[in-house]
Amino acid sequence: MIDGDAIYAVWLREVKVYLRERERVISSFVSPILWLLVFGSGLGASVSLQGVSYQTFIYPGVLVMSLLFTSIFYGIYIIWDRKLDFLKEVLVAPVSRTSIFVGKMLGGCTDVMMQSLILLILGLFIGIPITPLVFVYSLLILLLTSFAMVSLGLVIGSNLKNQEAFNLVINFLIWPLFFFSGALFPVSNLPSWLSALTYIDPVTYGVDALRGAILGAQSQAFPVYVDLSVLIIFSLVMMWLGTISFGNMQQSK
Amino acid sequence: MIITTKDLTKKFGNLTAVNKLNLEIEEGEIFGLLGPNGAGKTTTISMLCTLLKPTSGAAKVNGFDIATQPSKVRSSIGIVFQEPSVDDLLTGRENLEMHAMLYKIPREIRKKRIDEVISLVGLEDRADDITRVYSGGMRRRLELARGLMHHPKVLFLDEPTLGLDPQTREHIWSYIKKLSEENETTMVLTTHYMEEADMLCDRIAIMDAGEIVVLDNSANLKKKVGGDIVLLKMDEPNLERIRKLSFVTEAEMKDGTVQIKIKDVSKNLQKLLCKVGEIHSVEVRQVSLNDVFIHYTGKEIRSGEEEGGFWERVAHAEVNR
Numbered sequence: 001m002i003d004g005d006a007i008y009a010v011w012l013r014e015v016k017v018y019l020r021e022r023e024r025v026i027s028s029f030v031s032p033i034l035w036l037l038v039f040g041s042g043l044g045a046s047v048s049l050q051g052v053s054y055q056t057f058i059y060p061g062v063l064v065m066s067l068l069f070t071s072i073f074y075g076i077y078i079i080w081d082r083k084l085d086f087l088k089e090v091l092v093a094p095v096s097r098t099s100i101f102v103g104k105m106l107g108g109c110t111d112v113m114m115q116s117l118i119l120l121i122l123g124l125f126i127g128i129p130i131t132p133l134v135f136v137y138s139l140l141i142l143l144l145t146s147f148a149m150v151s152l153g154l155v156i157g158s159n160l161k162n163q164e165a166f167n168l169v170i171n172f173l174i175w176p177l178f179f180f181s182g183a184l185f186p187v188s189n190l191p192s193w194l195s196a197l198t199y200i201d202p203v204t205y206g207v208d209a210l211r212g213a214i215l216g217a218q219s220q221a222f223p224v225y226v227d228l229s230v231l232i233i234f235s236l237v238m239m240w241l242g243t244i245s246f247g248n249m250q251q252s253k
Numbered sequence: 254m255i256i257t258t259k260d261l262t263k264k265f266g267n268l269t270a271v272n273k274l275n276l277e278i279e280e281g282e283i284f285g286l287l288g289p290n291g292a293g294k295t296t297t298i299s300m301l302c303t304l305l306k307p308t309s310g311a312a313k314v315n316g317f318d319i320a321t322q323p324s325k326v327r328s329s330i331g332i333v334f335q336e337p338s339v340d341d342l343l344t345g346r347e348n349l350e351m352h353a354m355l356y357k358i359p360r361e362i363r364k365k366r367i368d369e370v371i372s373l374v375g376l377e378d379r380a381d382d383i384t385r386v387y388s389g390g391m392r393r394r395l396e397l398a399r400g401l402m403h404h405p406k407v408l409f410l411d412e413p414t415l416g417l418d419p420q421t422r423e424h425i426w427s428y429i430k431k432l433s434e435e436n437e438t439t440m441v442l443t444t445h446y447m448e449e450a451d452m453l454c455d456r457i458a459i460m461d462a463g464e465i466v467v468l469d470n471s472a473n474l475k476k477k478v479g480g481d482i483v484l485l486k487m488d489e490p491n492l493e494r495i496r497k498l499s500f501v502t503e504a505e506m507k508d509g510t511v512q513i514k515i516k517d518v519s520k521n522l523q524k525l526l527c528k529v530g531e532i533h534s535v536e537v538r539q540v541s542l543n544d545v546f547i548h549y550t551g552k553e554i555r556s557g558e559e560e561g562g563f564w565e566r567v568a569h570a571e572v573n574r
Contacts, residue, residue, distance in 0.1 A: 009354035017342045020383075089338045089399075092302050093355035094327035250305055 006095035007103040014107025028115055032066040036126065049186060050219050059128050060210040061183025063119050067112050067142060068149055068203055072174050074108040075153020079160055097246040101154065105242065108150035109143065116142045128214065137213045144231045145206035151238035158245040177203045187221045205230040255280040255407055255439045256301065260310035263296050270296040272463040273310065278441060283433050285454030286443040293463040294443035295335060298409050302332055315406045331400035335411040337392055341385040345376055345395050348384060349402060356403035370398035374428060390421035397428060401436065410442035414449060426452055447542040459549055466549040475540040478548045481518040482540060483525060485511040487532040495529060
């Protein structure tokens with residue numbers, strides 16, 4: 001079922017394509033930087049939360065946000081692959097769909113992690129307290145979150161039939177996932193309706209774990225093991241759905 | 254038989270794209286599926302390539318069942334898709350390397366195999382360029398090279414020259430011919446270009462509305478429709494009298510000329526001209542596949558339909574004004 005050569009082939013393609021599409025790479029940094037510098041400093045001028053500046057407070061959230069957007073876009077991108085016959089070339093190869101999915105997923109996670117790495121380094125420059133240990137721990141949490149979100153993106157991408165659905169996904173999935181995740185506010189002491197929504201949003205647990213890693217355990221709403229278990233379970237479920245979706249993928253004519 | 258299908262059917266909702274197709278394709282031949290857009294050619298190929306599940310019926314490719322042994326079928330075939338399918342951010346060579354890995358070509362012979370197919374399609378000089386800067390013809394050649402690289406038993410070509418200019422098209426044809434001769438690969442191609450089917454295919458199946466209307470080699474197809482066609486320009490033609498002549502099989506007025514189908518034109522042309530009276534001009538042409546198509550379907554395939562876009566219509570509108 002799992003075929004190392006095929007996974008490597010698909011992964012290598014994704015990484016090469018990512019590194020060659022400079023516009024995509026550069027533009028993926030624009031919105032996190034705007035959030036941090038403009039929103040963070042702007043609102044931060046009059047607000048501080050949990051004893052840190054607002055900019056520092058939202059830094060983990062913005063990191064997860066950029067991961068979320070890049071991951072889901074990456075997954076949805078396969079609609080375009082599909083419109084051309086490129087995806088067919090891969091789907092018709094004598095390798096299992098599971099291998100193709102795994103290769104695609106690892107490719108996406110690699111893209112996301114390269115981006116996260118740069119944002120973490122950027123954090124050092126705006127005064128976020130990142131020690132080497134925090135750095136490594138944060139990368140691990142981001143990696144786990146990227147497994148979950150890239151797989152979710154691929155599940156959506158492989159089930160969408162046309163690009164028109166793209167806007168629906170942005171407005172009805174990505175933005176809510178972001179806003180309900182507590183990336184911009186602490187999730188404790190929320191009104192109950194909002195609290196319920198943040199609890200069912202898987203992104204919440206990525207933000208919470210990362211906030212704990214960077215700002216210290218006192219800023220976390222859940223114990224670390226809860227965050228990590230939710231992320232692991234969600235990733236596994238999405239990977240399972242992803243392999244099924246890839247297995248069922250057919251050509252549209 | 255390298256490919257057999259039994260009542261192969263594909264429905265999309267109410268539309269029957271392919272209806273109870275029964276085909277037998279021999280090893281080593283170039284087999285053509287000819288038909289207008291929407292005839293079901295691509296759907297047929299997609300099913301044989303395991304990219305689409307048939308609604309009913311069955312098919313075997315290289316002895317493997319497309320429904321129950323898809324991965325064995327996939328190892329036996331190569332495909333050149335209708336739409337571009339090379340990755341345009343990778344170089345030609347990188348595209349081939351990826352393909353080699355996916356098709357499990359052993360690491361030791363990968364490089365040799367890649368160089369082989371690159372020179373086969375004459376892309377040596379451009380192999381390390383990003384394919385985004387390739388011309389349409391070069392991409393097609395790269396796709397041909399890729400399709401052949403793992404030495405498939407069957408190569409499927411879906412509209413291999415669609416949208417290419419006439420010169421490039423002839424280029425691709427000569428590559429396809431050369432490849433088929435050198436590798437003894439069975440080739441199954443779809444096309445809506447008559448001359449393409451005529452030039453390349455050992456046997457041609459004419460498809461229309463999901464069914465095979467007739468199947469034979471080009472010469473026999475033309476023979477079945479019969480005779481040659483004489484086109485006469487004349488005033489007041491007497492069609493009744495022409496039809497009564499023993500060697501005339503059909504006669505009709507079309508676009509101001511009389512079209513007469515006759516047997517054995519070299520012997521009978523003189524007799525015909527003696528009987529019809531005064532004419533302005535005469536033209537003799539052999540039956541083409543187009544005539545065969547019209548004969549069997551009552552419709553005309555307009556080649557170039559695809560290209561007839563907005564600007565062409567604008568141009569026509571200008572002229573008409």
